[in-house]
Amino acid sequence: MKRLLVLSILGVTLSCISVANAGTLQLNIAFKGAETRAVWERLIQEFQKTNPDVTPKVAFVEEEAYKVQLPGWLSSVAPDVINWHEGERMAYYAKRGLLEDLSSDWQKNNWDVLFASLKTPSSFNGKQYAMPTQYFAWGIYYRKDLFEKVGIKEEPKTWEEFLDACKKLKAAGIAPIAVGGRDSWTLAAWFDYLDLRINGYEFHMQLMKGDIAYTDARVKKVYNAWKTLIDNKYFIDNPLSYSLDSVQPIYSQGHAAMMLMGTFLSPGLPPNTKLQTGFFRFPTIDPKIAPAEDGSVECLNIPARAANKADARKFLAFIGRSDINGELAKGLGTLPANNQAAMPEDPVAKIGFRILSKTTGGVAQFYDRDMTKEMADEGMKGMQRFITDPSKLDVILGDLEKTRKRIYNKS
CATH class of the missing domain: 3.40.190.10 (Periplasmic binding protein-like II)
Known part of the structure; x- marks a missing residue:
């Protein structure tokens, strides 16, 4: 019992x-x-x-x-x-x-x-x-007060207008673009948008699926457009030393004029910064390419x-x-x-x-959300190498191509 x-x-x-x-x-x-x-x-x-x-x-x-x-x-x-x-x-x-x-x-x-x-x-x-x-959508945050200070009267709609805005800001001693490259996905946003604007949605998604070589001339064209911004020193100095969190004060305090980021950033902006902040769609590079967006x-x-x-x-x-x-x-x-x-x-x-x-060209998720994880990780490491030394582009793309062939079993 x-x-x-x-x-x-x-x-x-x-x-x-x-x-x-x-x-x-x-x-x-x-x-x-x-x-x-x-x-x-x-x-x-x-x-x-x-x-x-x-x-x-x-x-x-x-x-x-x-x-x-x-x-x-x-x-x-x-x-x-x-x-x-x-x-x-x-x-x-x-x-x-x-x-x-x-x-x-x-x-x-x-x-x-x-x-x-x-x-x-x-x-x-x-x-x-x-x-x-x-x-959330992606776009370019910008400081209205800094645009006004250097005489930029409208939000850039084309790549030429965007480069001109960067040139004016740089001449005035203002860093045109803040990016926290220590978090490599912030760099991937730049690759996504440059590729979507230069090559279009269908090409971009083929690349994400591993069906296009990284040594393809169209991929190199994307990096060369990116290289224009690096060569002209339109990004903040030493971007790989900043995470997204640590780079935000540079924008909030008016030391940099623009950031490419998702709408999720907005609630955390200081009230005074938010009053001076605008947001515009990534500019058109090739007018023949229907505009596509990241919608994560x-x-x-x-x-x-x-x-x-x-x-x-x-x-x-x-x-x-x-x-x-x-x-x-x-x-x-x-x-x-x-x-x-x-x-x-x-x-x-x-x-x-x-x-x-209003997007007519397609909606992607985001670089590391559209691609198999291992390839995305290697791709973003390659972007960090590229930011550090753009002259090594051919070597970087060659290494990524070897990785693509291994991961996707391509001959």
């Missing part, structure tokens, strides 16, 4: 532990800046109020560190929910069986309708592994090894609601994924929405 009593007590104890674990929801959230973290904290608190039986535990990890740690989480003791990037970056983990299939959630929650335009980048092999949260989509995923998938699904359904999704986008300065959500009031986000909505 004593043995039965002990076993009974042990069973109840284990059952209670199981229930307790079931009510704990581990969220690992990448963030960049205090503003981003505060938005997520507020929405997680709202989720807990409507789901008092669930106890969220959140690990906020700075974005660059998050990218490094994510593979380890997914392949070992995984959290219940992660935030990540759609497209190839999501597919990389989905094809390895590390993300939960969310196809039934898409049907159950009417996401097929609410996220209709973002279903493709949320999918891999016909199944959905992500719930899109927000997306962010998402939530449930790891395949998650312990509490039931509550994780509740959390995704909550964030996917039109009212909550609108709050998220408003706080982050992005555009809501839910097509029934209210558009944010942020002026840069509004311009970004107009840029994407």
Whole structure:
């Protein structure tokens, strides 16, 4: 009898532990800046109020560190929910069986309708592994006061006008362009836009898929346009010594006039800087090429090894609601994924929405989101080498071509 009593007590104890674990929801959230973290904290608190039986535990990890740690989480003791990037970056983990299939959630929650335009980048092999949260446009931030100071009367619409603006700013002792090249993806934005404007969307996507040689003359043409900016010293000095976070004060304090970046940067700008900030579409280089844009989509995923998938699904359904999704986008300065959500009031986000909505040449995700991870990593390392010494371009492209052939099994 004593043995039965002990076993009974042990069973109840284990059952209670199981229930307790079931009510704990581990969220690992990448963030960049205090503003981003505060938005997520507020929405997680709202989720807990409507789901008092669930106890969220959140690990906020700075974005660059998050990218490094994510593979380890997914392949070992995984959290219940992660935030990540759609497209190839999501597919990389989905094809390895590390993300939960969310196809039934898409049907159950009417996401097929609410996220209709973002279903493709949320999918891999016909199944959905992500719930899109927000997306953002890319463009060039600029200081209106500095443009006015050197006599630039209009936002540059062509490459010639852009180069002329850079020349005027440089002559006045103002660095035309700030870039934090230590975070290599900030350089990839320059490659994306130069390639999209010079060679167009179809060529760009073929390159992303590994179907075009890096020694192709059209690829070199992109780097030569980039080299024009480097040779004329239109970028800040020593760009590889700055991350995105550390380069922002150079722009905010008026030491540099422009930055190529996504609309997500806007909420974190100091109020006085924001008053002086404008935002314009990357200029046209070849008028025969239909303008294409980067429109990067962010998402939530449930790891395949998650312990509490039931509550994780509740959390995704909550964030996917039109009212909550609108709050998220408003706080982050992005555009809501839910097509029934209210558009944010942020002026840069509004311009970004107009840029994407009027795009006729196609919408890409982003360099390291459209390309297999290993090739993207090597490509961005090559960009850092190029910024350091543009004269080594042929060597760099030759090395990238060898890498392409190896990764994609090209002869």
